[in-house]
Amino acid sequence: MPETIITTRGLTKRFGSSLAVDSLDLNVRRGEVYGFLGRNGAGKTTTIRLILGLLFPSAGEVEIFGQPVRPGRTRGFERIGSLVEAPAAYENLTVRENLSIRARLIGLRGRAEVDAAIELLTLGSVADTQAGRLSSGAMQRLALAGALLHRPEVLILDEPATALDPAGIRELRELLRHLSEERGVTVFMSSHILAEVEQLAGRIGIVHHGRLVEEIDMAEVRAQNRTHLEVRVSDSAKAAWVLEERLSIHDYQVGIGGVLRIYSHLDRPAEVNRALMDADVAVSRLALAEDQLEDRFLRLTSDEPASQADGSQPHDPKVGD
Amino acid sequence: MGRALVAEIIKLRRSRLTWIAALVLIAAPALAATVVSAMSDPARAEALGLTPEIMRDLGEPGWTMMYQAVAEILAGGFGTILFPILAASLFVREYASGTIKVMLTLPVRRADFVIAKFVTLAGWVGLLMAYLYAISTVLLLVVGRLGAPTAGEALGGALLFAQVGVLIYLGLSVPCLLATFGRGYLPPMVFVGVAAVLGVALAGSPLAASLVWLMPSTHAAAISVGDPSPLTPLSWAIAVLTFTAGAVATWARVRFFDAPR
Structure with a gap:
């Protein structure tokens, strides 16, 4: 030491x-x-x-x-x-x-x-x-x-x-x-x-x-930074509903500006894209990305509930119903 | 301590205030030389508004009058206003520029930092007084038509300048202390104002010989009219004690510096 x-x-x-x-x-x-x-x-x-x-x-x-x-x-x-x-x-x-x-x-x-x-x-x-x-x-x-x-x-x-x-x-x-x-x-x-x-x-x-x-x-x-699918969509509320109801994805975050971070299905981006398109959610970006120190920092120094850290919005899958 | 002292001297030498003060203070010997030389020339005396009555009150024009007049102007006007502000500036600029935080994170004892400032201040006051003595002598030699001063006149003048310089210096630790408290010029300025008011209110009273900030003018004024100085050994002791208390308090203020801002 x-x-x-x-x-x-x-x-x-x-x-x-x-x-x-x-x-x-x-x-x-x-x-x-x-x-x-x-x-x-x-x-x-x-x-x-x-x-x-x-x-x-x-x-x-x-x-x-x-x-x-x-x-x-x-x-x-x-x-x-x-x-x-x-x-x-x-x-x-x-x-x-x-x-x-x-x-x-x-x-x-x-x-x-x-x-x-x-x-x-x-x-x-x-x-x-x-x-x-x-x-x-x-x-x-x-x-x-x-x-x-x-x-x-x-x-x-x-x-x-x-x-x-x-x-x-x-x-x-x-x-x-x-x-x-x-x-x-x-x-x-x-x-x-x-x-x-x-x-x-x-x-x-x-x-x-x-x-x-x-x-x-x-x-x-x-080592702890997580890889994720970063998806930019036209309607994040509806996209969240698609992820939960159609793809059974629960490990994701909804960020600002219609950006979602999906921490599962990393090897199936096409499936995610298709499901969103089928629900009339336009996808303008879909890429693999990695968490940054900033994410960790904002999560640890946020006074908001955990789901809202990093500007993330709480998601309500029912919105898309 | 030597390192801190050299740093202080460099700072003082490059300070505009140092040179502005040296220029402004020439006003004292210039004014005195003008009056003294005019007194031996009736036409110029009349032009300056020096009536025979005034000249009789002023006394015999000569070297002694010249030195006494300059000392009195320095002790009365500049001594109570200019010198305290200049002394305070040694500390104020450290706070104003934020360099106090740099100084206190260097391997220099805080006592050395404060002592170096007071030693520099002593040297600076001494140099200013010597410089003004020299300027006074040169000016009167040039414009006074009095010839060279005798050894006695020159020594008497030098002694008076030295006494006034020491008395002025002994009053400067308190404005320095106030500068460290206020971290700006406001507290020393208020102090200067109060000292000036006291100077007017207590001039000639026995108290004037007990307050260090009134001692230079009290001493110089008495000498210039041929009276013995009203300053007693107790007065000098009070002056030394006041200086010491102010310097120690300034050290304590810097030693226990806390920088919440």
Whole structure:
């Protein structure tokens, strides 16, 4: 079992009567990319602030490298790079000056690290531009460059892909993958760009209303992802009736936009198509597909009854009668 | 601490406020030099509205008057308004730009972060006072037609600037503390307003020698009319204690930083 780098035990944070983080137990292992997922307001940023000692926990504890983290304690912080919420920089200073200040505070003396970080995050063209004049994407790159400046062993990133364009998101993904695979950097990142997490993370934790509702390896998620027939029809209510009454299919979901997911009859799409056509239900698409992380995420973080997760509508086979 | 100090100096050097303050503060020696030089030229004095009565009240034009006038302007006007705002800006900009969260996740002790700011502030006030002393000297040499100051005049002026600088500095930890509470300029601005009102209301009263924010002007005003300073050792002790309390409270505020927003 790889060494655990970040541990939280019973981590709880209250703001007045509001419970932002509720008895959170996390374990982030050395060298892994851990995707920390949750809806807006689920407690992701508060958790990251607690991990970085920017907040006092109401209960519970945080350890990084086996050392307890509390506000004001900086032991071990030289091994951590972080990005919390919106990127921050001194707006009247240039990109290079901002990085130089951070480098000095970390204890780096040479310009080499600053130049390397500028190159790594492709900030060369704006290196001498004041931070206040940067685009939001460039500002995000600057913040990431600051986090990577001292070659940390652990990266704690709060929504790192925010404000990046698609090309930037892809570069970030490649960069984090490189850091994890080649340098063994442990990455703990919150995100709501699930496709990115799906491609990058080795393990995920899903938080909802401050509670960890699932912590699972992505390999297991992929193994559990179910293949289904995805059918787009003209009348989903009538299609549901056809599935139940004509084909005796009960394992299906009705989604929005006339899309049905059928988890049986995977080897008999023609039979499904024929039955729907016979009932005058027009089929505009029929294909084999696989569940995405998004499906799992929405199912686990839905406050609606299970059948309505992912925007699915409850189906009533009698409608087609 | 050295690392934090170097970072603070870079930030201060690149801050617009630093240079704006250096420019604005030239107004004090410029005004004093204009008046002092005009006093030795009846035509210019009359043009400036300096009647014989006013000139008699002002005293003998010369280097001592020049240094005392500049010190009084700095202590009274700028000391109570400009310096507290500039001091508060050291903390306000960290909160306003969000860099406080970056700073506090770096391997720098929070005490070092605060001490570096106060040390930088001390150096900055000292440099400003030295700069204004030099500007005062150069200006009066150029426009005053008074010749060079004697060693005694120069030393007396330097000592007065140093005393006023120290007194101004000792009053700056409280606006810094207020800046960390309000995370903006509003609390320090309110403080400046209250200090200004108190300055007017309590000028000349015994209390003026006990409130650190009134001490620079009280001290400079007494010296400029040839009176002994009303500041006693107790006054200095109060000033040092006020500064220390404000600095420790600022450290505690940053040490126990909680970032719910």
